[in-house]
Every structure is written in structure tokens, then in C-alpha cells.
Amino acid sequence: MTSLYFKYAAMNSGKSTQLLQAHYNYIERGMRPVALTAQLDDRYGAGKITARIGLTLPADTFDKVTDVYDLIASRNKDKAVDIVVIDEAQFLSAEQVRQCARIVDDLGIPVMCYGLKTDFMGQLFPGSEALLRFADNIEEIKTICWCGRKATMTARVLEGGSIARAGAQVEIGGNDKYTALCRKHFISGEVSAPSADGHKKAA
Numbered sequence: 245m246t247s248l249y250f251k252y253a254a255m256n257s258g259k260s261t262q263l264l265q266a267h268y269n270y271i272e273r274g275m276r277p278v279a280l281t282a283q284l285d286d287r288y289g290a291g292k293i294t295a296r297i298g299l300t301l302p303a304d305t306f307d308k309v310t311d312v313y314d315l316i317a318s319r320n321k322d323k324a325v326d327i328v329v330i331d332e333a334q335f336l337s338a339e340q341v342r343q344c345a346r347i348v349d350d351l352g353i354p355v356m357c358y359g360l361k362t363d364f365m366g367q368l369f370p371g372s373e374a375l376l377r378f379a380d381n382i383e384e385i386k387t388i389c390w391c392g393r394k395a396t397m398t399a400r401v402l403e404g405g406s407i408a409r410a411g412a413q414v415e416i417g418g419n420d421k422y423t424a425l426c427r428k429h430f431i432s433g434e435v436s437a438p439s440a441d442g443h444k445k446a447a
């Protein structure tokens with residue numbers, strides 16, 4: 245079935261690892277996947293999807309003005325595209341999510357979007373909001389908080405171990421800057437287990 249998929253999670257959940265695994269599976273079956281990632285995420289260099297376990301995949305990039313539909317349509321004209329996988333899909337605009345829907349509906353190519361649901365303040369990213377509205381298939385990739393509960397929130401951790409409550413929505417960083425927390429600890433701001441003497445450990 246040709247669908248628009250949204251696989252969302254908190255930070256450091258292994259989203260990119262799953263994406264790379266899915267991409268590899270398509271290659272192995274002799275299919276042609278096209279991988280896309282956000283231009284602004286230059287943690288590992290532009291045009292690359294890198295998973296924390298050490299795998300890397302070259303990828304096309306999208307920025308604010310990329311017409312994702314046109315990009316895939318032209319790739320598809322050169323050689324049939326079997327599936328589109330998009331990392332950092334929270335950075336798509338609502339318009340680009342509609343373009344993804346047209347890739348599915350008009351070109352008949354499935355699109356799998358991987359991204360964060362909410363930002364460090366607990367607000368939906370524009371791309372995630374549009375994907376929650378438009379995707380045919382929505383799946384949560386689970387990860388856990390330090391307390392063992394399901395981590396649904398992504399917190400930005402400041403130097404000293406407290407969590408940021410204000411600031412720009414987009415500030416690129418990896419494990420060092422962000423941590424996945426359950427709702428309770430996102431709200432309380434406890435980023436790690438209290439140590440035996442009752443003081444919080446530095447993050």
C-alpha cells in the first residue's frame with residue numbers, strides 16, 4: 245500500500261538507525277530508495293544521515309524552499325524511485341508535507357518520514373504537526389527516560405544540568421545538548437536520577 249508514514253520519537257531514540265536499516269532493506273531487495281535530510285542539520289556534515297551507532301548514508305537535502313515533490317518527480321523521471329525516506333522530518337514545512345502527500349498520491353511512491361514530535365519546550369514542530377494531520381500511518385519509536393518510564397519529551401540540557409525553558413526552537417546538537425525524558429521529569433526538570441545524598445547529579 246502506498247502511504248505517507250510518520251515515525252516519530254524523542255531525541256536519541258534510534259530513529260536514524262531505523263531509517264538506515266529500512267533504507268538498507270530496500271537496497272537489498274533491488275529497489276531504489278531516495279534518502280533526504282534537512283540541510284540545517286550539519287552535526288555530521290551536510291547531505292549525510294548518521295546514526296549514533298556509527299552508520300552513515302549520503303542523502304539529498306531539503307531546506308526551507310525545496311520543492312520536495314519536484315525533487316522526487318525529477319529523480320523518478322531519471323530512474324523509477326521505489327520509496328522516499330526523510331530524516332529530520334520535523335523540519336519540513338506544512339507545505340512540504342503536502343508535497344510529500346502528493347508524492348504518495350500522484351506519483352504512487354511511499355514516503356517514510358522520521359522525526360521528533362515536539363521541541364524542547366514541548367511544542368509540536370511545524371513538520372510534525374502537519375505530518376500528524378496528513379500521514380496515513382503514524383508510529384511512535386519508543387525510548388526510555390532515566391527512571392524507566394517511556395520517554396516522550398525532548399529536553400535541552402543547559403550547562404550545569406538544568407533544562408532550558410526558553411530559546412530558539414532550532415539549535416542543533418546531539419546527545420550532549422538534548423535528552424529524552426518522560427513527561428513527569430520533563431515537567432519537573434529532573435534530567436537524571438538524584439544521587440544518594442539527595443543532590444542531583446550533573447547531567
Ligand SMILES: [Zn+2]
Nearest residue numbers: 389391426429
Ligand atoms: Zn522519568
